[in-house]
Amino acid sequence: MLSIKNLEAGINGKMILKGINLEIKAGEIHAIMGPNGSGKSTLAAVLAGRDFIEISGGTVTYMGNDLLQMAPEDRSKEGIFLGFQYPVEIPGVSMVNFIKTAVNEHRKHRGLAPLSASDFLKLMQEKKELVEIDSKLANRSVNEGFSGGEKKKNEIFQMAMLEPKLAILDETDSGLDIDALRIVANGVNRLRKPDNASIVITHYQRLLDYIIPDVVHVLYDGRIVKTAGKELALELEEKGYDWIKQELYNHN
Amino acid sequence: MEREQDNIINDITSGEYKYGFYTDIETEKIPKGLNEDTIRLISEKKGEPEWLLEFRLKSFRHWLTMKMPGWAHLKIPEIDFQDIIYYAAPKQEPAPESLDDIDPELKKTFDKLGIPLEEQKRLTGVVAVDAVMDSVSVKTTFKETLAELGIIFCSFSEAVREYPDLVKRYMGTVVPYTDNFFAALNSAVFSDGSFCYIPKGVRCPMELSTYFRINAANTGQFERTLLVADEESYVSYLEGCTAPMRDENQLHAAIVEIIAEKNASVKYSTVQNWYPGDREGRGGIFNFVTKRGICRGDNSKISWTQVETGSAITWKYPSCILRGDNSTGEFYSVAVTNNHQQADTGTKMIHIGKNTKSTIVSKGISAGHGQNSYRGLVKVLKNASNSRNFSQCDSLLLGDKCGAHTFPYLEVDNQTAIVEHEATTSKIGEDQIFYCNQRGISTEDAIGLIVNGYAREVLNKLPMEFAVEAQKLLQISLEGSVG
Ligand SMILES: Nc1ncnc2c1ncn2[C@@H]1O[C@H](COP(=O)(O)OP(=O)(O)OP(=O)(O)O)[C@@H](O)[C@H]1O
Ligand SMILES: [Mg+2]
Numbered sequence: 001m002l003s004i005k006n007l008e009a010g011i012n013g014k015m016i017l018k019g020i021n022l023e024i025k026a027g028e029i030h031a032i033m034g035p036n037g038s039g040k041s042t043l044a045a046v047l048a049g050r051d052f053i054e055i056s057g058g059t060v061t062y063m064g065n066d067l068l069q070m071a072p073e074d075r076s077k078e079g080i081f082l083g084f085q086y087p088v089e090i091p092g093v094s095m096v097n098f099i100k101t102a103v104n105e106h107r108k109h110r111g112l113a114p115l116s117a118s119d120f121l122k123l124m125q126e127k128k129e130l131v132e133i134d135s136k137l138a139n140r141s142v143n144e145g146f147s148g149g150e151k152k153k154n155e156i157f158q159m160a161m162l163e164p165k166l167a168i169l170d171e172t173d174s175g176l177d178i179d180a181l182r183i184v185a186n187g188v189n190r191l192r193k194p195d196n197a198s199i200v201i202t203h204y205q206r207l208l209d210y211i212i213p214d215v216v217h218v219l220y221d222g223r224i225v226k227t228a229g230k231e232l233a234l235e236l237e238e239k240g241y242d243w244i245k246q247e248l249y250n251h252n
Numbered sequence: 253m254e255r256e257q258d259n260i261i262n263d264i265t266s267g268e269y270k271y272g273f274y275t276d277i278e279t280e281k282i283p284k285g286l287n288e289d290t291i292r293l294i295s296e297k298k299g300e301p302e303w304l305l306e307f308r309l310k311s312f313r314h315w316l317t318m319k320m321p322g323w324a325h326l327k328i329p330e331i332d333f334q335d336i337i338y339y340a341a342p343k344q345e346p347a348p349e350s351l352d353d354i355d356p357e358l359k360k361t362f363d364k365l366g367i368p369l370e371e372q373k374r375l376t377g378v379v380a381v382d383a384v385m386d387s388v389s390v391k392t393t394f395k396e397t398l399a400e401l402g403i404i405f406c407s408f409s410e411a412v413r414e415y416p417d418l419v420k421r422y423m424g425t426v427v428p429y430t431d432n433f434f435a436a437l438n439s440a441v442f443s444d445g446s447f448c449y450i451p452k453g454v455r456c457p458m459e460l461s462t463y464f465r466i467n468a469a470n471t472g473q474f475e476r477t478l479l480v481a482d483e484e485s486y487v488s489y490l491e492g493c494t495a496p497m498r499d500e501n502q503l504h505a506a507i508v509e510i511i512a513e514k515n516a517s518v519k520y521s522t523v524q525n526w527y528p529g530d531r532e533g534r535g536g537i538f539n540f541v542t543k544r545g546i547c548r549g550d551n552s553k554i555s556w557t558q559v560e561t562g563s564a565i566t567w568k569y570p571s572c573i574l575r576g577d578n579s580t581g582e583f584y585s586v587a588v589t590n591n592h593q594q595a596d597t598g599t600k601m602i603h604i605g606k607n608t609k610s611t612i613v614s615k616g617i618s619a620g621h622g623q624n625s626y627r628g629l630v631k632v633l634k635n636a637s638n639s640r641n642f643s644q645c646d647s648l649l650l651g652d653k654c655g656a657h658t659f660p661y662l663e664v665d666n667q668t669a670i671v672e673h674e675a676t677t678s679k680i681g682e683d684q685i686f687y688c689n690q691r692g693i694s695t696e697d698a699i700g701l702i703v704n705g706y707a708r709e710v711l712n713k714l715p716m717e718f719a720v721e722a723q724k725l726l727q728i729s730l731e732g733s734v735g
Contacts, residue, residue, distance in 0.1 A: 071689075073692050075690075076692035082690050084687065088683045088684050092702065093701050098701065101693055101701060102691035102692050162691065
């Protein structure tokens with residue numbers, strides 16, 4: 001589904017991703033862990049199409065297409081969803097209007113007519129219940145004044161509305177209480193279908209108790225330095241990242 | 253990615269101003285230049301009575317003693333008032349009796365602009381239209397229906413002919429010819445415009461609307477609107493305007509006067525979409541307009557709503573003189589400046605009567621190199637006890653080459669008055685746009701969404717069907733401004 005080869009990218013001339021290789025097949029869940037500043041969010045942003053990141057090498061193929069040539073909105077409509085580490089506030093734009101516009105853009109892309117008002121409300125009701133989001137939030141401006149946890153839940157709500165093929169969740173678990181964590185995990189697990197995939201970026205193994213990943217990667221200084229099964233997360237939780245640094249050091 | 257954005261921007265700039273076409277129609281024009289003979293000629297062409305010619309000449313002589321105002325936050329190039337044609341009219345003899353007599357080209361023009369000259373129902377209701385092209389009114393619809401209620405809605409010229417007493421009684425009482433440079437100029441050379449009188453106790457059953465179109469080159473447009481709401485009456489009035497794209501600037505200097513008698517209520521909405529000039533700032537309309545209403549009677553109300561997206565330079569301050577006790581003035585404004593547009597707009601609320609109330613909501617949007625100023629005066633006179641004003645002035649910036657400025661003036665001479673002012677400035681960030689993009693919303697649509705969200709409070713004040721048009725217009729006028 002997604003194939004990243006030797007991807008190099010930077011910001012303002014500073015190299016951040018230094019040759020990423022990653023293969024994700026339909027049906028898989030990949031967890032990406034790694035110390036602060038190692039490039040996890042940058043990788044997510046490249047996949048979503050953030051234009052200030054300069055791509056200096058490598059290729060990304062998504063469902064047979066050259067992803068790097070696609071506009072961000074087209075990537076979204078082709079099924080890529082990014083749950084932001086820091087969701088953005090948009091004052092004056094109601095959540096309902098925002099997500100309705102998004103859903104209808106997606107439908108248009110698939111050649112479908114816009115949802116009728118009542119069908120839309122029904123869909124929204126159903127998804128709101130799924131992520132147990134407070135009804136009042138939907139009537140407020142996008143993320144404006146939402147608490148940290150509410151913002152994260154709102155990301156999952158939007159994911160549920162858009163039903164992506166490839167969801168990239170950037171620390172969606174950070175700042176969540178235990179109940180919210182379960183809700184977020186549920187959201188991801190529901191999306192788990194043979195032809196969908198997820199990338200879950202996290203610092204905490206506890207999320208992976210709820211979302212069982214097929215593969216865990218460690219991103220360190222712009223490279224994926226270790227890939228293993230879910231037991232790697234436990235090991236990291238226990239030992240931190242120093243032993244990986246040590247391993248790398250010994251290697252060189 | 254880069255290339256794609258360039259393409260988007262190109263597409264948009266070429267389609268930016270969709271009213272920029274020119275109608276090839278035979279036009280009667282008088283020679284360029286301005287002197288007493290010009291004024292006599294205009295008056296003669298219009299077959300005006302002596303008293304009106306006198307009014308014009310008096311105004312002209314006064315204008316000669318005045319100077320262009322220089323205080324606004326605007327860069328205005330020198331205007332050569334001798335290089336303007338002061339009268340242009342689509343040739344049409346004799347005046348059209350019915351729709352069939354109207355030049356088909358002219359009809360096509362208004363069709364293209366979406367202005368029905370046929371009497372037909374629009375989306376959500378009936379709208380009576382007075383269509384003005386260059387210096388003359390082309391057609392007023394629904395006149396008969398309105399006449400049954402005693403409502404007069406016609407071109408200004410017709411009002412001068414048919415209702416001279418009303419015109420004489422009210423014209424120049426709210427905006428005297430001495431008021432300011434452009435008001436004096438308009439009073440000297442005004443060509444046509446709309447006149448509206450709502451009799452005592454009548455609630456006007458439909459929106460009244462005037463549509464102004466500049467067509468001819470090198471001409472100025474100087475129209476006058478006079479709107480009188482007699483006691484206990486109500487009217488909602490809408491004005492729209494467009495012009496062809498041209499490289500040279502054109503001058504538009506209008507006057508609008510509103511009189512609201514006891515218990516009367518007037519809602520005046522403007523969607524101003526004169527040609528704004530091109531991306532480099534070439535051409536466009538200079539829009540210098542004096543709009544003022546007086547709440548003469550107790551409990552009367554005047555509400556201005558304006559959506560200003562067009563013109564190279566806009567200079568206007570729709571104002572309310574709150575003379576009657578308990579009278580109310582409102583000003584709701586969205587002003588957009590993109591590319592090299594400049595706007596200096598706002599309002600004056602003059603509290604004279606007791607318990608008078610005014611509300612000001614101004615939303616400025618600047619993009620490109622646009623400069624947007626809010627300038628507002630709230631004046632509370634000595635006897636205006638228990639008066640209240642609330643002002644809210646917000647500015648939204650797109651990009652970092654544009655500017656927003658706020659100049660609130662306060663003059664309060666009564667201690668019981670309560671005056672509140674709030675102001676905010678915000679920016680549409682790339683993060684917000686990217687967030688929308690990531691959900692499948694294009695940059696253009698994202699800006700539209702954000703801007704309409706920002707301006708919602710004002711757009712909600714417009715009559716329903718125009719709100720939809722105004723929303724689209726906001727989006728169109730900002731396209732290509734980020735990317
Ligand atoms: N807009 C930017 N301008 C300059 N440097 C940036 C920018 N965004 C990220 N960086 C830098 O790129 C590096 C990688 O950042 P990134 O956000 O991808 O890290 P991360 O792995 O997501 O970290 P965390 O776990 O803290 O979220 C950091 O050194 C960061 O300072
Ligand atoms: Mg991060």
